[in-house]
Amino acid sequence: MAYSGDLLKINNTALPGLKEYKVTFAKLWKDAERNMNGTVAASLIGIFPKIELTFRDALNEDQIASICSLLDIPYFTVSFFNPKTKGVSSAQYYASDYTVELLDRSRGLYKEFNVSLVPVSRAV
Numbered sequence: 001m002a003y004s005g006d007l008l009k010i011n012n013t014a015l016p017g018l019k020e021y022k023v024t025f026a027k028l029w030k031d032a033e034r035n036m037n038g039t040v041a042a043s044l045i046g047i048f049p050k051i052e053l054t055f056r057d058a059l060n061e062d063q064i065a066s067i068c069s070l071l072d073i074p075y076f077t078v079s080f081f082n083p084k085t086k087g088v089s090s091a092q093y094y095a096s097d098y099t100v101e102l103l104d105r106s107r108g109l110y111k112e113f114n115v116s117l118v119p120v121s122r123a124v
Contacts, residue, residue, distance in 0.1 A: 008051070008080040010070045010093075016063040019056040019112070023083060026050050028122070046122030051080060051093070053115050061108040064100055071095040071115060078117055092120040 006014045008021055025047050032042035055067065070076065075092050082089035098115035 017059040022052045051117040093117040
């Protein structure tokens, strides 16, 4: 069944100009090491779904300001369509560093940019 709602929100706010996002189901390991035979011994701490966002070209100054104000909060709630569960998941995240670059100064437009959302704790 196709999902018809907003694909991703930060603090219950849809992001303007969101072009796409990717979810990486990252495994975090503890005490990982290989013996001389090449066998791995490790403890899986959990799955941490990292989200990579791509914003489209030609966002205006107000849209960029709105996005930046959401991303600059130290920790925030992200609600996103989770392909693993086929439903909406919500968790605490923080944003990685990101770069915004002018596309057209006279019109106040910005180039496409990317940012990663990193989970604070593992997925339940």
